Amino acid sequence: MEITKAEIACAAAATAHASSNPQELRGAEILVKSLQAENVKYIWGYPGGAVLHIYDAFYKQDTIQHVLVRHEQAAVHAADGYARATGDVGVALVTSGPGVTNAITGIATAYMDSIPMVIITGQVPTHAIGLDAFQECDTVGITRPIVKHNFLVKDARHIAETMKKAFHIARSGRPGPVVVDIPKDVSFNKVAYTGYPATVEMRSYNPSRKGHGGQIRKALQLLLAAKRPYIYTGGGVLLSNASAELRTLVDMLGYPCTNTLMGLGAYPASDPKFLGMLGMHGTYEANNAMQNCDVLLAVGARFDDRVIGNPKHFAQNERKIIHIDIDPSSISKRVKVDIPIVGDVKEVLTELISMIRESNVKPDANALGNWWSTIDGWRKRDCMKYSLGDGSTIKPQYVVETLWNMTKDADAYITSDVGQHQMWAAQYYKFDQPRRWINSGGLGTMGVGLPYAMGIKLAKPDSEVFCITGEGSIQMCIQELSTCFQYNTPVKIVSLNNRYLGMVRQWQEIDYESRYSHSYMDALPDFVKLAEAYGHVGMLIEKPGDVEPALREARKLKDRTVFMDFRTDSTENVFPMVQAGKGINEMLLGSEDL
Numbered sequence: 001m002e003i004t005k006a007e008i009a010c011a012a013a014a015t016a017h018a019s020s021n022p023q024e025l026r027g028a029e030i031l032v033k034s035l036q037a038e039n040v041k042y043i044w045g046y047p048g049g050a051v052l053h054i055y056d057a058f059y060k061q062d063t064i065q066h067v068l069v070r071h072e073q074a075a076v077h078a079a080d081g082y083a084r085a086t087g088d089v090g091v092a093l094v095t096s097g098p099g100v101t102n103a104i105t106g107i108a109t110a111y112m113d114s115i116p117m118v119i120i121t122g123q124v125p126t127h128a129i130g131l132d133a134f135q136e137c138d139t140v141g142i143t144r145p146i147v148k149h150n151f152l153v154k155d156a157r158h159i160a161e162t163m164k165k166a167f168h169i170a171r172s173g174r175p176g177p178v179v180v181d182i183p184k185d186v187s188f189n190k191v192a193y194t195g196y197p198a199t200v201e202m203r204s205y206n207p208s209r210k211g212h213g214g215q216i217r218k219a220l221q222l223l224l225a226a227k228r229p230y231i232y233t234g235g236g237v238l239l240s241n242a243s244a245e246l247r248t249l250v251d252m253l254g255y256p257c258t259n260t261l262m263g264l265g266a267y268p269a270s271d272p273k274f275l276g277m278l279g280m281h282g283t284y285e286a287n288n289a290m291q292n293c294d295v296l297l298a299v300g301a302r303f304d305d306r307v308i309g310n311p312k313h314f315a316q317n318e319r320k321i322i323h324i325d326i327d328p329s330s331i332s333k334r335v336k337v338d339i340p341i342v343g344d345v346k347e348v349l350t351e352l353i354s355m356i357r358e359s360n361v362k363p364d365a366n367a368l369g370n371w372w373s374t375i376d377g378w379r380k381r382d383c384m385k386y387s388l389g390d391g392s393t394i395k396p397q398y399v400v401e402t403l404w405n406m407t408k409d410a411d412a413y414i415t416s417d418v419g420q421h422q423m424w425a426a427q428y429y430k431f432d433q434p435r436r437w438i439n440s441g442g443l444g445t446m447g448v449g450l451p452y453a454m455g456i457k458l459a460k461p462d463s464e465v466f467c468i469t470g471e472g473s474i475q476m477c478i479q480e481l482s483t484c485f486q487y488n489t490p491v492k493i494v495s496l497n498n499r500y501l502g503m504v505r506q507w508q509e510i511d512y513e514s515r516y517s518h519s520y521m522d523a524l525p526d527f528v529k530l531a532e533a534y535g536h537v538g539m540l541i542e543k544p545g546d547v548e549p550a551l552r553e554a555r556k557l558k559d560r561t562v563f564m565d566f567r568t569d570s571t572e573n574v575f576p577m578v579q580a581g582k583g584i585n586e587m588l589l590g591s592e593d594l
Helices: 027-037 049-059 072-086 098-112 139-146 156-171 184-188 213-224 235-239 243-253 284-292 345-358 365-379 396-407 420-428 449-459 478-486 502-511 527-533 544-556
Strands: 023-026 042-045 065-068 090-094 117-123 149-152 177-183 190-193 229-233 257-259 274-277 295-299 320-325 339-342 412-416 464-469 492-497 537-541 562-567
Touching: 023 027, 027 049, 027 156, 027 184, 027 190, 042 072, 042 449, 049 090, 049 117, 049 177, 049 184, 065 449, 065 478, 072 090, 072 098, 072 117, 072 449, 072 478, 090 098, 098 117, 098 139, 098 177, 117 156, 117 184, 139 149, 139 177, 149 156, 156 177, 156 184, 156 190, 177 184, 213 295, 213 320, 213 339, 213 345, 229 243, 229 284, 235 243, 235 345, 243 345, 257 284, 274 284, 274 420, 284 365, 320 345, 396 420, 396 464, 396 492, 396 544, 412 420, 412 449, 420 464, 420 492, 420 502, 449 464, 449 478, 449 492, 478 527, 492 527, 492 544, 527 537, 527 562, 537 544, 544 562
Parallel strands: 042 065, 042 090, 090 117, 117 177, 149 177, 229 257, 229 295, 257 274, 295 320, 320 339, 412 464, 464 492, 492 562, 537 562
Antiparallel strands: 023 190
């Protein structure tokens, strides 16, 4: 059965729910038609026995590009990165058994950060389920805690409707990954296909989008009466595409604003009203403002442990809290709030802005001026200042800062892995636009940086894509350098190589009396030769004076993946730092505080 671009032109007719002459199609063909109806452009996957009928259907179409990764974990990460950068639903395809279990880390990563994804998994034939068949695992059971929803499709006639539900659930409400498990016989069986559903109705799933008007009005009154207001925003602003509304609100009120790690770029980092990232490695001013404000507006954020530190310490200072979130279960989960508003961030902020414009009440200018004076006093500590040392070693902060200075006016995306390099990227690369900073927040997954970059480069071929990583993280999915070569996704890898699992080493220095248990890398590959073996360009940079020339040279190689191995100071720590169990403003600002 050929599925071509010509058929897509007739999509309107194909989506009719009933037809006088239904087609007889295999389940796999219906699956492909469903993906085409959802305008899927890319799918990342790895074939295996249980999904061969699906791969055969992909062979017969030419509208969706399949990207063959080298490990199923990377398939899900790449689809995840694509979704984070574009806002579209990312799609991955893996086989049964180990294909599914290899994908678990990617699924959990997306779930923790509320990323819209559909993961299609192969399953053994329906008659073999539960009999310990070759490459069988309980996909529904294994993934249940780390998905928004999952389906086991036992009849090919239900594939189209199930896919419609899967995409609807993935992208609506609080987004998240949805798994669709398809047994091999279901993908092979022929059934009558009457078209892809135009709409979907789910009685038990109707997320609220519009916030309660009365609650928004209460929030407005509290905000305008504040003496020490603070606007705290998270990844929900980006997921709702509400950056413009947030910027309008902050600029109208003139209030200080902070972003979480996942929310960077929602408000311009270069704006003086932005206090920097807050939390464990946040700025002195951002954390002190969080602890000392009298009215806190939390937008699309969840008061997680890396943001507020010890909840008991956070609760010591009395403040009124307004919390806007589309997920009611996130409100008052860790911190009791005074005015909960359940709804889509974009819609709630739009209504709040409208109410402010209609109101005759203005913020207390004198109180706000005093509050800004207090904040400016905190800013004078210059907590992001770092020493270049004697100039003999490369400081990792300097690499990130140099990259930012070179690309701040460019069309650039930054991905990162997890560890010290991630924090330095968040601290020293000033994101002014949304969806430009792509990293794993909630799960903290090492190895995501390169697959994320691959996914983004396919979606944004004319943009520059940089992966800031470390020599530990990059090795977790380094085989994807092969995928980069095959599919011509020329990304730039900035490896801050300090020969340690840096964040682990930092904790061991501070909390374990410098007992560096298994955090040192005794045997590292020659990354330059390894990059070249995969068909790419490798660079070794060992002197501070070579940092900028190397980055410039790499940027000139627009059509090549470039691996830059920066040999950085192995003793450098990330500051500021809030130790586990401490309050948000009980910060270590440098080695002198140890």
